[in-house]
Amino acid sequence: MARFWVCAAGAGFLLAFLALHSRLCGSPVLRKFTFQISWRTEKILYRLDLGWPKHPEYFTGVTFGVAADSLSGLVYVAQRGDNIPKVLVFTEDGYFLRAWNYTVDTPHGIFAASTLHEQSIWITDVGSGSYGHTVKKYNSFGDLVQVLGTPGKKGTGLNPLQFDSPAELYVEDTGDIYIVDGDGGLNNRLIKLSQDFMILWLHGENGTGPAKFNIPHSVTVDSAGRVWVADRGNKRIQVFDKDTGEWLGAWNNCFTEEGPSSVRFTPDGKYLMVAQLNLSRLSIMAAPPVGSIGACSVVSTIQLADEVLPHLLEVDRKTGAIYVAEIGAKQVQKYVPLNSCVPSSGS
Known part of the structure; x- marks a missing residue:
């Protein structure tokens, strides 16, 4: 015995x-x-980096978006509020570097589109002021480089281009731009622009059928040439061919409770990270093989505290770290892959 x-x-x-x-x-x-x-x-694939950022007191507003520049190792946070800096810049280790508040009214989405020759930060501005209803390009120090749309004037026009509530954008390495214009307001559309800002294709109808939208809120592109859109109001993700704009299918079986608010792929392309705002949940879904969309399959979840409200998320294309902009908690949190041997910022 x-x-x-x-x-x-x-x-x-x-x-x-x-x-x-x-x-x-x-x-x-x-x-x-x-x-x-x-x-x-259920598999646990990520852990919270308790040491990021080093000084959370720099979050002085409501954090709506976050962008990771994997080339420079910088993280950009877009926040809203009166008399506060609208963009905060951190290192990937969590150290605060600088802030800027130029020509940004009410930021919603933010995206880092850096190359070896240029560091660019794109922001969708949904404000009603003189800089609102636009998509703007900045350099890493906050200098305004390019404005898409008609500043201060919301609309549905394409020539000249007008926006109402542009939710988010995704910029490919080629310079092609995908914009979801539809966080409420006049428009419910997905637009693809060339690097010289010519419209290549668009889907722009409000509705529930294929290639129609109800609050398209986030967009990303995978390595197989497919565009993934969080069609939040319709509680689904729609998928398109990036070259032709052809509708390829939709995922809706995973979103019976609430629609997706953000979509991003992991660097290896194996998983699609999805945020659900009012459920305060991040879902990790298996990416489908090339040539098939099929139905969505949740591999793992990260359940956040009640009322945290994850709005938009970003995945660092080099480290695989997830950054989550939380409008309820008014902060950004970082999650690191468990299979990574890179020390976290709190180590």
């Missing part, structure tokens, strides 16, 4: 050691084994 209890205690110690080791950046083999013996519970 004594031998039995010794063996049981040893087995329990081994299981506890394997679980701890997997959490602390252990080998993939041990991590896989740990998940297999964990009574098939």
Whole structure:
């Protein structure tokens, strides 16, 4: 009998050691084994970086968007409020660098589109002031470089181009731009622009059918040439061919409670990260193979505290870290992959 209890205690110690080791950046083999013996519970793929940022007091407004520049290692946060800086700049380790508040009225989405030759920050401005209803390009120090749309005038026009409530954009390495214009207001459309700002294709009808939208809120592009749109009001994600704009399919079976508010792919293309605002939840979904959309499959979730309200998220294309702009908590939080051996900012 004594031998039995010794063996049981040893087995329990081994299981506890394997679980701890997997959490602390252990080998993939041990991590896989740990998940297999964990009574098939949901996989835990990310952990909160408690040390990011170093000084949260710099968040002085409502944080609506976040962008990660993987080339420079910088993170840009867009926040709203009176008499506060609208853009905060941090290092990926969480150190505050600078802030700027030029020609930004009411920021919504923000995107870093840097190359080896140029660092660019794009912001969608949904304000009603003289800089509102536009999509604007800045350099990394906040100098205004380009304005798309008609400043201060909302509308539906395409020549000249007008916006009402442009929610977010995604800029490819080629310079092509995808804009979802429809966070309420006049428009419910997806527009693709060339790098010289010519309209290549668009889908612009309000409705529930294929290629129609009800509050298109976020957009991203995968490595297979597919454009993914968070069609929030219709509780689905719609998918299009990036070259032709052809509708390829939709995911709706994962969004019975609430529609998606943000979409981004992990660097390896294996997962689609999705935020659901009012559920305060991040879902990690398996990306479909090339040539098939199929139905969505949730691999893992990150349940945030009540009323945190994750609005838009970003995934660093180099480290795989997730940055979440939370309008309820008025902060940005960082999650790092468990399979990464890169020390977190709190280490």
